[in-house]
Amino acid sequence: MKPKSRARMVDVAERANVALVTVSRVLNESPAVSPATREKVLAAIEELGYVPNLVAGSLASSQTGMIAIVVPTIGNPVFSETVEAMSNIFRSVGFEILLGTTGEPPGDESRLIENFLARRPDGMLIHGSNPTGRTRRLLASANIPIVQSGDLEEHADPVDMVVAYSNFRGAKAMTEHLLEMGCRKIAFVGRQFTWNDRSFARQRGYRAALTEHGLAVDESIVLECDLGFTEGTKALLKIKSRTPDVDAIFFAGDVWAAGALFECVRQGLSVPEDIAIAGFDDHAIAGVTAPRLSTIRVPRYEIGERAAQMLLQRISGGQTEDAVVDVGFELVVRDSTNRKKR
Amino acid sequence: MKPKSRARMVDVAERANVALVTVSRVLNESPAVSPATREKVLAAIEELGYVPNLVAGSLASSQTGMIAIVVPTIGNPVFSETVEAMSNIFRSVGFEILLGTTGEPPGDESRLIENFLARRPDGMLIHGSNPTGRTRRLLASANIPIVQSGDLEEHADPVDMVVAYSNFRGAKAMTEHLLEMGCRKIAFVGRQFTWNDRSFARQRGYRAALTEHGLAVDESIVLECDLGFTEGTKALLKIKSRTPDVDAIFFAGDVWAAGALFECVRQGLSVPEDIAIAGFDDHAIAGVTAPRLSTIRVPRYEIGERAAQMLLQRISGGQTEDAVVDVGFELVVRDSTNRKKR
């Protein structure tokens, strides 16, 4: 049953003794086909092993059934969970996903987005970056719904729609919590501020909290570092050596915080008495370490879901929802910062 | 500069006073265009904000420049790291990624693959599942290179190419290591065997090692569980209550193992003296816990790279490499099982 060259719709039509359109209708589940002919067509498709050509279909209908998703990296759980949420929703309604990563540090984001636009997706989801200039203009004139997600302030002036939370306010809330717990020498560890807007926002939140409480920022204990548990360990050691009487470290990522925590356990430092450790993201590990990590819970999965739903609603011509959705965050106080237990 | 309706190639040609082909040539970097006209065309493209239509181009050239990637889920780091490796390689050579998840437990994998085939990708990467029957036939007759990855034995009869390691041998090696360390009552925790072939293979490896050493398998301490740290904790508790004198637990996933480890620390059980804990995958956390986790290192990133490279080589018409590549695994002995320290 294997044809020498791939079967086309005409071949199916011929075999079923119907017109080409009829085959098209069966495939697109048009109600205007009698059950009898429908069966004939289906049989012919089966016999020929026919697989429709959606690229031709897309050209003709100017709808591709594809959604472009742009994220910094897919290997980082912080992003992959959001992508998974999006993926689940799109899969359930028959859209397919064009996945692109800008890289960290960001590579040629503009080129990626333009390439995607050339594939005529029915919608676009951009997580964690905010295109400007030429790319932004192209996006705007692409005439498709676009949802940006990630940081709220960064997307103050969105191309189209936004689903986000405030990294600034989240970091500020955690820092204020640390202050409330009596900490005064609070260090901060984040990702490279220059090319990571979310990290930059978190760092600003940290600074704002200190400043508002009349505390100066000690630049020697504000660190940038790479990803991974061991980087958190290293950061802890560096900070302790520079400022032995540091009483808290706010890691803008739970993985670092966990890495530091493990090292504290090894060194016999008691957390939070000797030093408080705070994280960010509410990574799964934060809830299981000993002591358990205080963190800022970010609704990563919900962000993906909301973004996907807003996009679908717009694609199906539904009412435009609010252009900007703030999904918020939650300060989760666990053991690692709780210096005032009952 | 924003046209009412999207600019087409003809519009660019008109504006640049050249023929349509010339624009096409410029876009495809054909050498047969004089620098002067080339500039004219580029200028026209810029002025019109022209974005080429790759779906039309794909139809005409019957090359989409897309690679379909199928994985169980993208939220699980075990898979997302492999996808990231693939993504990085394809991005560097200008291919785009069509991402699909079959779900866990697997949903309608066949439908997903057929939908993908309809989009005419230039190649396909299937991780962690082995299509059969109709789907397999369609794949075979799609006439594109296909790399399956995941378990070696599962892919003994591949559709096309394979990059994998042996989950069976990996699990067997770890179990043998445990036996060598003097453990005799070894429990096993894995993912649902019925719908997860990799988990099934690991379980078989565990059983094989015990049997070969003349030990019976105690079915009451062979558990299936869901993903996550806390599931590992629960499994530990269940096993300890059923068989208090268990002397080792082999978790077929580091996340479970870590969850159990944390609980041991809380309960004051010393690892590995009271109970040895072994993991699988070499997740980042395995190297940083206290004690650090023994595990089976799987080259996830390399699998993604190799798979992508093999696909590209075939797409570019290069020699067919070995159809089956065994990337192997590595037994990593750390503290959590090492009962014979120096």
Place this chain on the structure above:
DNA sequence: CTGTTAGCGCGTTCAC
């Protein structure tokens, strides 16, 4: 309910 006629936007022959 079914069929006919036109394109969708671009790549690819060929001539010039």
Place this chain on the structure above:
DNA sequence: GTGAACGCGCTAACAG
């Protein structure tokens, strides 16, 4: 170096 013609495989109007 450039241009005109045709076709990729399918969907969208219309008729009947």
